[in-house]
Amino acid sequence: MTGLDEKARRYALLKAQLEMAQREDKAVILVVAGHAATHKSVLVNQLNHWLENRQTEVHALAPSEEDRLRPYWWRYWRRVPARGRVGVFVHGWYGDVLYARVEQRIQAGAFTDRLDEINRFETTLAHDSVVVVKVWLDIGEAQQAARLHHLQTDPAYAWQVSDRHWQRHAQYAPIQQYAERMRAATHTAHAPWHCIASETPSQQLNEIIALLQDALSQPAPVPAASAGQSWQAARNPVRSDNCLPPRRLAVDDAGASKGSAGGSKIPKKVYRQALDELQARLAHNHRRCLQRGIPVVLAFEGHDAAGKGGSIHRVTTALDARYYRVYSVAAPTDEERLQPWLWRFWRRLPQDGRVAIFDRTWYGRVLVERVEGFARQSAWERGFSEICHFEHQLLLHGAIVGKFFLAISKDEQLKRFNARANTPHKQHKLTDEDWRNRQRWNDYQQALDDMLSHTHTQGAPWQLINTDDKRRARLSVLNQLNDLLEIRLETP
Amino acid sequence: MTGLDEKARRYALLKAQLEMAQREDKAVILVVAGHAATHKSVLVNQLNHWLENRQTEVHALAPSEEDRLRPYWWRYWRRVPARGRVGVFVHGWYGDVLYARVEQRIQAGAFTDRLDEINRFETTLAHDSVVVVKVWLDIGEAQQAARLHHLQTDPAYAWQVSDRHWQRHAQYAPIQQYAERMRAATHTAHAPWHCIASETPSQQLNEIIALLQDALSQPAPVPAASAGQSWQAARNPVRSDNCLPPRRLAVDDAGASKGSAGGSKIPKKVYRQALDELQARLAHNHRRCLQRGIPVVLAFEGHDAAGKGGSIHRVTTALDARYYRVYSVAAPTDEERLQPWLWRFWRRLPQDGRVAIFDRTWYGRVLVERVEGFARQSAWERGFSEICHFEHQLLLHGAIVGKFFLAISKDEQLKRFNARANTPHKQHKLTDEDWRNRQRWNDYQQALDDMLSHTHTQGAPWQLINTDDKRRARLSVLNQLNDLLEIRLETP
Numbered sequence: 002m003t004g005l006d007e008k009a010r011r012y013a014l015l016k017a018q019l020e021m022a023q024r025e026d027k028a029v030i031l032v033v034a035g036h037a038a039t040h041k042s043v044l045v046n047q048l049n050h051w052l053e054n055r056q057t058e059v060h061a062l063a064p065s066e067e068d069r070l071r072p073y074w075w076r077y078w079r080r081v082p083a084r085g086r087v088g089v090f091v092h093g094w095y096g097d098v099l100y101a102r103v104e105q106r107i108q109a110g111a112f113t114d115r116l117d118e119i120n121r122f123e124t125t126l127a128h129d130s131v132v133v134v135k136v137w138l139d140i141g142e143a144q145q146a147a148r149l150h151h152l153q154t155d156p157a158y159a160w161q162v163s164d165r166h167w168q169r170h171a172q173y174a175p176i177q178q179y180a181e182r183m184r185a186a187t188h189t190a191h192a193p194w195h196c197i198a199s200e201t202p203s204q205q206l207n208e209i210i211a212l213l214q215d216a217l218s219q220p221a222p223v224p225a226a227s228a229g230q231s232w233q234a235a236r237n238p239v240r241s242d243n244c245l246p247p248r249r250l251a252v253d254d255a256g257a258s259k260g261s262a263g264g265s266k267i268p269k270k271v272y273r274q275a276l277d278e279l280q281a282r283l284a285h286n287h288r289r290c291l292q293r294g295i296p297v298v299l300a301f302e303g304h305d306a307a308g309k310g311g312s313i314h315r316v317t318t319a320l321d322a323r324y325y326r327v328y329s330v331a332a333p334t335d336e337e338r339l340q341p342w343l344w345r346f347w348r349r350l351p352q353d354g355r356v357a358i359f360d361r362t363w364y365g366r367v368l369v370e371r372v373e374g375f376a377r378q379s380a381w382e383r384g385f386s387e388i389c390h391f392e393h394q395l396l397l398h399g400a401i402v403g404k405f406f407l408a409i410s411k412d413e414q415l416k417r418f419n420a421r422a423n424t425p426h427k428q429h430k431l432t433d434e435d436w437r438n439r440q441r442w443n444d445y446q447q448a449l450d451d452m453l454s455h456t457h458t459q460g461a462p463w464q465l466i467n468t469d470d471k472r473r474a475r476l477s478v479l480n481q482l483n484d485l486l487e488i489r490l491e492t493p
Numbered sequence: 494m495t496g497l498d499e500k501a502r503r504y505a506l507l508k509a510q511l512e513m514a515q516r517e518d519k520a521v522i523l524v525v526a527g528h529a530a531t532h533k534s535v536l537v538n539q540l541n542h543w544l545e546n547r548q549t550e551v552h553a554l555a556p557s558e559e560d561r562l563r564p565y566w567w568r569y570w571r572r573v574p575a576r577g578r579v580g581v582f583v584h585g586w587y588g589d590v591l592y593a594r595v596e597q598r599i600q601a602g603a604f605t606d607r608l609d610e611i612n613r614f615e616t617t618l619a620h621d622s623v624v625v626v627k628v629w630l631d632i633g634e635a636q637q638a639a640r641l642h643h644l645q646t647d648p649a650y651a652w653q654v655s656d657r658h659w660q661r662h663a664q665y666a667p668i669q670q671y672a673e674r675m676r677a678a679t680h681t682a683h684a685p686w687h688c689i690a691s692e693t694p695s696q697q698l699n700e701i702i703a704l705l706q707d708a709l710s711q712p713a714p715v716p717a718a719s720a721g722q723s724w725q726a727a728r729n730p731v732r733s734d735n736c737l738p739p740r741r742l743a744v745d746d747a748g749a750s751k752g753s754a755g756g757s758k759i760p761k762k763v764y765r766q767a768l769d770e771l772q773a774r775l776a777h778n779h780r781r782c783l784q785r786g787i788p789v790v791l792a793f794e795g796h797d798a799a800g801k802g803g804s805i806h807r808v809t810t811a812l813d814a815r816y817y818r819v820y821s822v823a824a825p826t827d828e829e830r831l832q833p834w835l836w837r838f839w840r841r842l843p844q845d846g847r848v849a850i851f852d853r854t855w856y857g858r859v860l861v862e863r864v865e866g867f868a869r870q871s872a873w874e875r876g877f878s879e880i881c882h883f884e885h886q887l888l889l890h891g892a893i894v895g896k897f898f899l900a901i902s903k904d905e906q907l908k909r910f911n912a913r914a915n916t917p918h919k920q921h922k923l924t925d926e927d928w929r930n931r932q933r934w935n936d937y938q939q940a941l942d943d944m945l946s947h948t949h950t951q952g953a954p955w956q957l958i959n960t961d962d963k964r965r966a967r968l969s970v971l972n973q974l975n976d977l978l979e980i981r982l983e984t985p
Binding site: 100103104105106107108109110111112113114117164165168171172175393396397399458459460484487488491492 | 592595596597598599600601602603604605606609656657660664667885888889891950951952954976979980983984
């Protein structure tokens with residue numbers, strides 16, 4: 002590398018980037034962290050100049066109001082580059098936690114928690130072909146002081162030196178110490194740290210470019226599977242004691258929720274009155290969530306023709322249209338296909354106080370994608386733990402997570418399919434795919450059982466709704482949703 | 494105990510309480526925690542009935558808006574019973590952390606952090622003669638379910654059983670598991686846990702009363718000193734790497750702050766203009782703190798006649814009177830004397846966005862109380878770490894902590910004393926005590942050096958101000974205060 006002259010190096014880098022952009026086989030993230038006065042801004046500007054601008058994004062993050070109103074990792078998930086692109090993050094997700102610890106804004110345990118989360122985040126990215134290159138720019142304490150003094154006396158650079166720089170200099174020793182621990186805890190085979198001594202900017206740039214060039218052209222490293230344990234054995238990946246006892250999905254079982262016992266259909270008049278009451282209660286509860294800034298994330302899954310749409314409609318009728326949004330989840334768009342699979346759910350998280358309703362959800366990963374073979378086995382197996390961590394992030398932020406599974410018996414489904422086929426204004430709701438899915442009923446049941454036993458967690462349990470009686474099912478959804486909100490609203 | 498009949502037991506308890514109330518030698522806190530459906534409310538009501546009401550306070554805490562706007566431990570500090578009194582806390586400081594962990598609202602590290610804080614809190618209380626009795630009411634899972642069902646079918650009790658109870662029942666296994674870890678981590682010699690099986694309320698009550706009676710009548714257990722290490726060796730008790738290099742207080746040194754270099758006095762006109770600018774800047778900065786809800790705690794210490802009052806006055810002139818408060822700290826009041834020593838500072842913490850200015854501070858513990866012998870050596874030695882933890886709690890809550898030491902040379906002090914003695918309208922500012930303190934100049938210097946080297950921390954460093962030139966000193970205070978606020982306001 003050192004043998005090449007600047008022009009050749011620059012061309013080689015650009016070529017590697019453009020080839021990756023064409024292949025769209027991975028994305029590359031460069032994290033530039035390090036001490037103050039190590040030329041970070043010079044380097045980032047130079048890199049930005051050398052790389053193809055249209056395929057590069059630079060982020061020096063000061064979180065916006067938008068970011069702050071959502072779970073912590075939202076701010077990074079929304080900025081993950083699509084495959085084919087390069088993202089440069091100044092300090093990345095390391096600055097926050099490092100300086101918070103140095104300044105005693107967080108304690109030892111919270112520091113460790115965040116480093117664990119970072120590892121999980123980077124592992125998830127690596128599994129989805131995002132290569133993370135991490136650079137730590139090092140410098141000695143005396144050299145840092147000398148450089149700051151030197152910059153300050155040069156009129157061309159003096160404006161760059163703020164109180165903040167001197168504050169970081171005063172914090173040199175703890176920064177050095179916590180940064181070492183931080184790097185040690187997050188140094189993985191698929192996302193290792195590279196320490197670069199602070200010489201001239203051009204020497205530093207050479208080293209960074211060599212790393213970047215490797216990342217752009219070499220195959221992406223695959224994270225080691227968590228060795229030994231099969232996904233069946235690992236009950237709940239977040240914490241085994243937080244997983245509720247597994248339940249098999251049988252429709253008898255599905256109807257066990259409060260208010261839906263008994264076999265006879267609910268008369269229309271009784272239904273109307275109960276519906277009005279439940280919706281009024283929901284409207285009231287959501288106003289309280291809005292006041293308290295509690296975000297609500299609702300996931301609806303279910304068999305075809307179980308009436309997800311109808312139930313969601315009964316929920317939204319009670320909500321203020323300004324504060325909720327329904328997302329119908331279908332196959333990913335072209336844009337979404339170039340991103341890690343969870344990206345399309347992260348991007349739709351509601352801000353504090355709002356409601357996001359998902360009609361089909363991230364559980365597609367372990368249901369349709371598994372059964373239809375759209376996801377490789379290793380990918381959907383990993384899905385259980387990725388889903389639990391995703392939901393865990395929502396809970397840590399204080400969100401209410403409601404998950405409803407609308408179940409139907411095989412007989413009742415057939416009746417509804419036939420009814421749809423024979424009713425002109427309902428025919429559009431019945432597709433060939435519905436019949437195909439029905440043929441795989443047993444495969445789906447197996448996938449459902451696995452889903453329930455791996456993702457029925459303490460913080461985000463499944464609500465099973467028997468929908469053989471539609472009216473009863475709708476009341477049951479509303480009732481359980483109200484319970485969820487009220488229990489949370491009772492917590493100070 | 495079991496041999497006595499109820500009346501005798503009741504009399505013995507009351508007698509022990511009244512004797513303690515008379516002695517005022519300690520306070521007793523009873524924490525009643527445990528599973529749902531273990532008669533907590535019955536027991537607490539019964540206890541309250543048996544104890545002397547005027548000397549007992551029961552707290553079943555749902556934190557108020559007032560509580561939430563202040564550092565976490567404020568809500569408990571303000572409720573610590575004075576010596577001679579009994580405080581009963583339902584769940585106490587254990588409910589928060591336990592249920593937050595069970596519901597995955599916090600992670601493993603944050604759980605450990607909080608348990609460490611609990612140990613520190615209880616140790617601080619124990620050192621100041623507050624005895625903490627902790628009871629865990631245990632019950633089996635099946636028995637809990639049976640009891641809830643039973644209560645629900647009895648019209649007299651059905652209203653007591655809420656969704657919340659059933660939710661706690663559904664969480665039985667993780668509650669059991671995390672509660673065990675929690676008790677193990679907070680079981681100390683001076684504040685041990687007592688597990689009480691859930692039999693009839695009267696059996697449970699007997700056990701609690703036996704514990705309470707011991708606590709009321711036996712000498713308070715003294716926490717073991719952190720063995721081995723002397724306070725001189727233990728640089729900074731929070732984290733040794735967070736303590737800045739020790740600095741000796743010499744007046745030459747004290748003047749090293751920005752803007753106060755050079756020897757000549759500042760002309761009045763220059764001073765007025767600089768003062769106006771700095772105050773305008775401060776007014777602007779504080780409005781931003783108010784908007785962002787950042788609380789500001791300012792501590793002023795200094796030699797007699799160094800001009801603390803004058804400097805504070807220049808600060809408050811710039812602030813909106815609705816949002817700051819100045820506290821002149823003198824000897825504790827009668828009420829304060831019955832409390833742990835830090836209580837009188839905790840009670841004065843500002844709510845978010847406000848400013849509290851302390852004219853003399855909690856550092857009195859390691860200055861005047863040390864030099865004058867008002868505090869035992871073991872007490873002021875412990876003071877360094879208690880102070881650091883106190884300030885650490887403020888930082889964790891997001892407060893700005895500014896500490897200003899206004900220093901003066903011995904010669905300049907003499908000049909000012911004489912000037913005061915000879916100026917009729919200033920004579921009241923000079924007391925015999927000032928002359929006495931001056932005679933102990935060297936003892937105070939030693940105490941100051943120790944204070945600086947043990948409490949000059951990363952998150953809350955001391956600002957040393959040379960006040961031989963009063964104008965320069967005032968500008969310097971304002972300038973450094975502005976820097977402090979701006980550095981913090983830059984942080985997202």
